[in-house]
Amino acid sequence: MNLDYAPQCVPAPEPDPTKPRVHYLNHAYGWLSWLFTVDHKRIGILYLVTVTIFFAAGATAAALVRLNLLTPTSELLPLDAYNKAFTAHGTVMLFLFLIPVVPGVLGNFFVPMMIGAKDMAFPKINLLSWYIFMLGAAFFLWTLLSGGIDTGWTLYPPYSSQYSHTNVLYAGLGIFVAGFSSILTGLNIIVTVHKMRAPGMTWNRLPLFIWAMYATSLIQMLATPVLAVTVLLLAVERVFGIGIFDPTLEGDPILFQHMFWFYSHPAVYVMIIPGMGVVSEIITCFSRKNIFGYAAIAWSSVGIAVVGFLVWGHHMFLSGQGYYMGMLFSFITMLVAVPSAIKVFNWTATLYKGSITFEAPMLFSLGFIALFTIGGVTGLYLGVMGTDIHLHDTYFVVAHFHFTMVGGMMLGWQAGLHFWWPKMTGKMYSDFWSRLSALTICFGFFVTFIPQFIAGYNGMPRRSPSYAPEYQILNVISTAGAFIQGIGYLMPVFYLTGSLIYGRPAGNNPWRATGLEWQTTSPPPQFNFDETPIVTCGPYEYSLTSDDVYKHIPVPSTNGVHTGKEGVHA
Amino acid sequence: MSYADPHDPAAAAENYANELQHPPPQIGYLATVYAVLVGFLGLALIVGFTDFGEYQGLKVLCALGVAGTQAAVLALYMMELRKADRVTALAAGAALFWTSILFGITLTDYFTRHLGAI
Amino acid sequence: MSAAAHHGSDYHYAHHFDSLGQQQSTVRFGMWLFLVTEVLFFGGIMSAYTVYRTMYPDDFEAGSAALNPLAAILNSFLLLTSSLTITLGVRAAFDGDIAGLRKWLMATILLGTAFLGLKANEYYTDVKEGLVPTKAEDVIEVAKSVTVNGHDTIVYDKVRSSVFARKLEHVLKENEHEQLFEKCNPYRVQLFFLFYYCMTGLHVLHMVIGLGLLVWQYILAGNGFFNFKERYVYVEAMSLYWHFVDMVWMFLLPLLYLAGPHSFDHLSL
DSSP: OOOSSBOSSOOOOOOOTTSOOOOTTTSSOSHHHHHTOOOHHHHHHHHHHHHHHHHHHHHHHHHHHHHHTTSTTOOSSOHHHHHHHHHHHHHIIIIIIIHHIIIIIIIHHHHHHHTTOSSOSOHHHHHHHHHHHHHHHHHHHHHHHTTOOOSOTTOOTTIIIIIOOSOHHHHHHHHHHHHHHHHHHHHHHHHHHHHOOOTTOOGGGSOHHHHHHHHHHHHHHHHHHHHHHHHHHHHHHHHHSOOTTOGGGTOOHHHHHHHHHHHHHHHHHHTTHHHHHHHHHHHHHHHTSOOSOHHHHHHHHHHHHHHGGGOGGGGOTTTTOOHHHHHHHHHHHHHHHHHHHHHHHHHHHHHTTOOOOOOHHHHHHHHHHHHHHHHHHHHHHHHSHHHHHHHTTBHHHHHHHHHHIIIIIIHHHHHHHHHHHHHHHSEEOOHHHHHHHHHHHHHHHHHHHHHHHHHHHTTOBTTOSOOOGGGHHHHHHHHHHHHHHHHHHHHHHHHHHHHHHHOEEOOSOTTOOOSGGGGSOSSOOTTSOSSOOOOOSOTTBOSSOHHHHHTTSOOOOOSSSOOOOSGGGO | OOOSSTTOHHHHHHHHHGGGGOOOOOHHHHHHHHHHHHHHHHHHHHHHHSOOTTOHHHHHHHHHHHHHHHHHHIIIIISOGGGSOHHHHHHHHHHHHHHHHHHHHHHHHHHHTTTOOO | OOHHHHHTSOOOOOTTOSOHHHHHHHHHHHHHHHHHHHHHHHHHHHHHHHHHHHHOHHHHHHHHHHSOTHHHHHHHHHHHHHHHHHHHHHHHHHHTOHHHHHHHHHHHHHHHHHHHHHHHHHHHHHHHHTOSOOOOEEEEEEEEEEEETTEEEEEEEEEEEEHHHHHHHHHHHHTTOHHHHHHOOHHHHHHHHHHHHHHHHHHHHHHHHHHHHHHHHHHHHHTTGGGSGGGHHHHHHHHHHHHHHHHHHHHHIIIIISSSOOOGGGOOO
16 A cells, blocks of 8 residues: 555554444443543543533633623623623633643643553543542632632732632632642653653654643643642632731732742743644645654744743733843743744745645634734734833733634644544544634634734723723724634534534544554544554655655564564565 | 664663663662761751851851752662663753742842832 | 563553553653652742742741751651651562561651651640731730929830730740840741741641551552562652652751751750
C-alpha cells in the first residue's frame, strides 16, 4: 500500500464494518464504568461533558452582562447583581473552562495516543484530578447559589478580604481545589511525555501539539502552587479578619497582586498555548505540507512558557508597583511577543503554496490565526507603559483579552474538537453545518469585539454597569454580535450530538493525517493500539509518500518484541 | 531519555533496566550523612544563638546559608539526587530557577519602589 | 525479555508500561515533579515572608524573640532522625526484609508523631501567652501626673490599647528583651505571627498527610503488599516526600525561630 503521505507508523487496517468491534466506548457499559474508569480517553470524555456545561454557565453570565449594557443606565440588573454577573462570567470561564478545556479533553485523550502510549503515566491520578476538578466546580456552584461574588475574578484585597459581603471564601476554595486538578493534570502530562513515548518517538518527532501541551503543563505545574498559597492566605484573612495583606497591620495589598499575577499571567498562556498546538496540527494537515519551522514552533512554545513567568507586572503598572519595575516588565513584555510572532509567521509560511482545503477545523484554525494576531498585537499597546495608562481598565483591555482567549483559545478548542471528533467518536459530523458554525462564530466575534476596541480607546471603563450615552451604539452592536456568536456556539451542540446517531462512519483516518492517533482504528481500542506503534519518521510528512519514507528504513529487529508489520517494508 | 535505536523496542527496555542498578544506600553511608546533617543543625543553632549586634542582616544570610547547605546535602545524598537521571536533576533545577524568579522579581519591586516616581 | 524473568519474581508491572524499569522510573520522576510543585507552594509564602522581613526587620526580630525555640530545636532533631529511619526503610524494602520495613516505618511514624506532639504543645503555649494576632482592643487606664492648681496629682486616662501589644510586651519582658519592644510596631509584629502560624500550619498539614501515608504503607507492609521487592519504589517515593517535609523545616527554623536574639537562659517547653 502506497499512501501519498507518510504516517508516523504503519496504519492499522480498516476494521470490517459488518463485524461488531470492541473499542473504548463499548467494552464496558453503565455509569460506574465511566465514573471509575482509569482510561485516559474516557476521562477526556468526562472532561468534555463537564466543561461544556461550565461553558454554558459562563456564557449565560456573559449574556446577562451584554444585555445589561444595551442601555447606558443599567436597566436590567441591579448594580450589585451586575458585579456578580461579570465576576461569575470571569471565574467560571477562566477556572472551569479555559484552563481545563484543552489539557483536560484533548490533552487527556490525545497525548498518550500521539506518543504511542497505552495510557497516561498515572491513570488513577488522572481520574483523581477530574474528581478534584468537580469538587472545585462544586465550590463554585455553591458560591453562585449562595449569592455569587462581586470582586472580579482577580480577588484583589483588601476589598475581597474584608469588605466584600459576598461569598469570597467558597470561590477561593474553588480556585484552590480546581488548581490542584490543574497541577495533577500538568504533572501527569509531563511525566507521560518523558517516560511513555513509543519506540522511535524521539523529541524531534513529537507532534507540535505535544510540545504545546508540555509547555502548558510546565506552567500549570510551576505557577498554580503559588496561586494556591496566595488564595489560602486570602482565605485566612477572610476567616479570621486579620491577614498578611491587611493594610491596617501595615501589610501590603500589592503583594497579593504580585503573587496572584505570578500565577495568573502565565495562566493566560495556559489559555493560549494549547490552542496554538492544535492549530499547528491542523494547518499542516489541511495544507498537505510539512510544517514550516518545526523546531521554531516547538521551542517557541517552551519560550512562551518561560518568558511568560517574567512579565506579570504589566498588569500592575497603575497599582503602585515601583516605576523602574514597570519599565523592566514593559521591556520583557515586548520580548514575549517574539515567540508568538514566530508561530504566526511559521503557520503563514506553512500555508504558502499548500494544497489548502477549507473543512471546518481549517476554518476555525484560520480564524484563530487572524483573531489571535489582532489580540496579540493589541496586547503590545497595553504592554507599553505610556499607552497603558490611557487604556488601563477600559474596554480596550476587555476586547484585547477576548481576542486572545475567545478568538484564540475558543477557536483553537473548536478546531481541535472538530479535527479529532471523528477519532473520538468514530462518526463524521455535517460538513455544511460545521462550516457554517465556524463562519458564524468568526463573524459574530468581530461584531462583538471590534466595537469594544473603539469604545475602550475612547475611554469607556470596564466593569461598569452604566456608561456615557455616546457609547450606546457601540454597545448595541457588541451585544448583537454576542448573540450571533451564541448561535454559532449552539450549532455544534446539535450537529455534533446528532452525528453520534446519524453521522456516517468516519473511518480510521478521514483527514489522511500522519499522526499516530490516526493510524489506529476509530474509535480507538481500549489500549489505543492493537500493537505498540514503532515510529519511523517525523510528524508531518505530508509531501512524501509512504514508500519514500519506508524504503530507507531497515527492517526492525525481531528478537521477541513487537516489530510492527513488516509487510509494508517488503 | 531518548532511545538508542529509535526502531528497536529492545533497546528501550535496556535503557530502563539501568534504572534498577541503583540500590538504596547502606546503613553506614546513611549514618554518615545523618551525622553531617545533625552537624549542620548544630551550626544553625550556633548562628541562631550568636548575637550579631548591628549586623542582623549578616545573621540572616549566615542562617539561610547553613539551611541551604543542609538542604542540599539532604537532597544530594539522602534523596540520591546525586545519582538521579538527567531529567530529575533538570526538575530540581527548574524548582530552584522558578523559585528564584518568584523571589527575585517580587523583591526587586520592593527594593526599587522608593527610587523614582513618574 | 520480560522484566519479571530478569528478577526471578512473579511481579507484574502495570498494563500501560513496557518494562519494570519504566514503571519504577516513572513513579520516581512523578514524585520528584510533585516536589517541584511543593517547592513553589512553600516558595510562595516564603517570598511573601521575605518581602516583609526586609521591610520590617526590627519587628520580625521582636516577634521571633517572643517565641520559645526549644521545642523547634528538638523537633529539628526528631525530623532529621526520621529522615534517616525512612531511608533505612527503603533499604529494607529493597532487600525484601518486611520485618525491617515495618520496624523502620513504625520508627518514622513515632518520630513524626512526637514532632506533632511537641508542636501542639508549643501552639498551646503560644495561645496561652496570648501571642495570637488580633485586632481586639481594650480600654485601659493609664496613670499620668498633671499639675492642677499648683499641685502635682495623678489622673487616669482611659485609652484604647491593643490586646496583642500588651501580651507581646509581657512575653518580651519575661525573655529580657524589653528593648526590642521599644523598637517594634506591634501591628507589624502581628504580621510575623501570621506568617508563623501559616507557615508552621502548612508544614504541620504536610506532616499529617505524610503520617497518614506512612500508616497506610505500614498496613500494606503487614498485608504482604511489599512482599514483591519491586514495590520498594513506592517506599522510596514516600521517603522523597518525607525528606522534602524535613527540608522545609530546615528553613522554617532559622526564618521563624532563630530570626531574633535568643539566650539559653529562657529555653523552656
